[in-house]
Amino acid sequence: MKFNLKIWRQKNAQVAGKMVDYVIDNINADMSFLEMMDVLNEELIRKGDEPVAFDHDCREGICGMCSMHINGRPHGPLRGTTTCQLYMRNFTDGETIYIEPFRADAFPIIRDLAVDRSAFDRIMQVGGFISVNTGQVQDANNIPVNKADADLAMDAASCIGCGACVAACKNASASLFVSAKISQYALLPQGRIEAKERVLAMVNQMDDEGFGSCTNTGACEAECPKGISLTNIARMNREYYSASIS
Amino acid sequence: MNKKSTKSGLFSTLIGKKMLMGITGLFLITFLMVHCGINMLIFANDGGVLFNKGAEFMGTNPLIRIMEIVLFLGIIAHIVDALVLTLANKKSRSVKYAHEKPNANSKWYSRWMGLLGTLILMFLIMHLNHFWIVTRFTDHIAHSELDKLPGQETMFEEMKEIFENPLIVLLYVASMVSLAYHLLHGFQSAFQTMGWNHPKYTPAIKKTGFWFSVIISVLFAIMPIAMHLGIIK
Numbered sequence: 001m002k003f004n005l006k007i008w009r010q011k012n013a014q015v016a017g018k019m020v021d022y023v024i025d026n027i028n029a030d031m032s033f034l035e036m037m038d039v040l041n042e043e044l045i046r047k048g049d050e051p052v053a054f055d056h057d058c059r060e061g062i063c064g065m066c067s068m069h070i071n072g073r074p075h076g077p078l079r080g081t082t083t084c085q086l087y088m089r090n091f092t093d094g095e096t097i098y099i100e101p102f103r104a105d106a107f108p109i110i111r112d113l114a115v116d117r118s119a120f121d122r123i124m125q126v127g128g129f130i131s132v133n134t135g136q137v138q139d140a141n142n143i144p145v146n147k148a149d150a151d152l153a154m155d156a157a158s159c160i161g162c163g164a165c166v167a168a169c170k171n172a173s174a175s176l177f178v179s180a181k182i183s184q185y186a187l188l189p190q191g192r193i194e195a196k197e198r199v200l201a202m203v204n205q206m207d208d209e210g211f212g213s214c215t216n217t218g219a220c221e222a223e224c225p226k227g228i229s230l231t232n233i234a235r236m237n238r239e240y241y242s243a244s245i246s
Numbered sequence: 247m248n249k250k251s252t253k254s255g256l257f258s259t260l261i262g263k264k265m266l267m268g269i270t271g272l273f274l275i276t277f278l279m280v281h282c283g284i285n286m287l288i289f290a291n292d293g294g295v296l297f298n299k300g301a302e303f304m305g306t307n308p309l310i311r312i313m314e315i316v317l318f319l320g321i322i323a324h325i326v327d328a329l330v331l332t333l334a335n336k337k338s339r340s341v342k343y344a345h346e347k348p349n350a351n352s353k354w355y356s357r358w359m360g361l362l363g364t365l366i367l368m369f370l371i372m373h374l375n376h377f378w379i380v381t382r383f384t385d386h387i388a389h390s391e392l393d394k395l396p397g398q399e400t401m402f403e404e405m406k407e408i409f410e411n412p413l414i415v416l417l418y419v420a421s422m423v424s425l426a427y428h429l430l431h432g433f434q435s436a437f438q439t440m441g442w443n444h445p446k447y448t449p450a451i452k453k454t455g456f457w458f459s460v461i462i463s464v465l466f467a468i469m470p471i472a473m474h475l476g477i478i479k
Contacts, residue, residue: 238441
């Protein structure tokens with residue numbers, strides 16, 4: 001397969017970047033998108049050019065490291081799919097593919113398509129955990145958990161923190177990510193203990209990082225590779241209101 | 247969790263400001279219901295007798311007069327809050343995408359609430375100019391046919407006169423299209439923002455929101471059309 005690629009090239013956060021055209025040929029339809037990028041980089045290196053920097057790690061859709069805004073959508077055209085699990089057979093031969101970094105001021109560009117998502121880490125650091133004193137291992141079923149709540153908490157916890165929600169949102173809002181993290185604890189008895197401090201700290205940190213607000217367009221939910229639900233945002237708001245007035 | 251949050255107060259964060267959007271939005275929805283209800287008295291088609299009574303009640307009842315002030319505060323809060331939020335949102339992505347497919351993941355009217363709201367505001371200015379200012383700041387409007395002084399008109403007659411102009415009728419109808427789309431997103435979005443999302447009730451809220459947006463806008467749009475065409479006499 002042959003593709004016309006338009007890729008964002010930017011040396012670092014300080015200098016301006018631009019879209020650069022590349023033509024790539026002899027791509028196997030069963031290559032993943034990242035493998036196609038690898039092939040491109042091999043060619044660039046052979047020619048003595050700078051390879052395109054992009055994030056990747058596990059390449060099996062669970063680490064949340066790969067990103068890229070492909071043809072106008074985070075993680076490309078398929079729903080519920082990370083870029084690493086997107087295959088070239090999902091594109092047509094000869095297609096022009098736009099490849100851009102996840103864009104948000106809270107995600108400064110490191111180089112080319114690689115962005116710094118440590119804003120998410122800082123949000124987690126202020127409350128995305130439960131404080132447990134170490135000691136003897138407790139029996140797993142010591143604290144009864146309602147099955148429905150456990151399922152919802154598990155759904156929320158399936159967020160891999162890739163930032164596609166921010167990339168898709170017209171306001172670059174991190175609401176889906178933060179609400180998933182708040183929900184996974186808020187739904188469980190172990191998380192209730194610090195629920196109030198957690199939601200206040202994480203919501204404040206989200207604002208401090210410069211993410212926008214949620215206008216409920218639903219773009220994040222539609223683009224989330226893990227199908228995180230908007231209901232988590234409503235839960236975060238509920239938690240936040242009750243924590244701030246009590 | 248020992249780090250104290252840096253800001254305090256419900257409205258200091260974007261979520262808090264969104265809550266204000268939701269509350270004021272829902273309040274303005276209740277206003278629309280009252281306004282539409284009173285206006286529908288014209289459909290009695292009794293030469294405006296019933297409607298003028300309704301207009302007199304709205305203009306003289308002390309509780310309504312207080313609510314009128316609250317209503318203006320609500321509108322202003324809704325607008326100012328929207329501006330503050332929009333500015334913050336614009337700042338969050340200074341370099342735009344070269345290629346975007348927003349329709350792949352969201353409805354256009356959910357993204358253009360600001361524009362729809364601005365159109366509604368422009369309509370409001372025209373609409374207040376047509377009716378509210380005349381009633382409050384001039385003595386042109388009489389409460390009823392009986393206590394009409396020379397040169398005065400009833401509210402019903404004022405309406406008939408305004409809607410003789412087809413351009414104004416067109417502007418009113420077009421504005422109701424903006425209102426319909428603004429509500430189509432706003433109604434259910436307000437509930438979501440307030441945190442009122444529940445698997446049992448949310449589908450009903452969304453359905454209600456859809457039909458409310460359509461029905462109220464159509465009802466409002468029918469009024470100037472019916473008056474212009476002389477269906478209501």
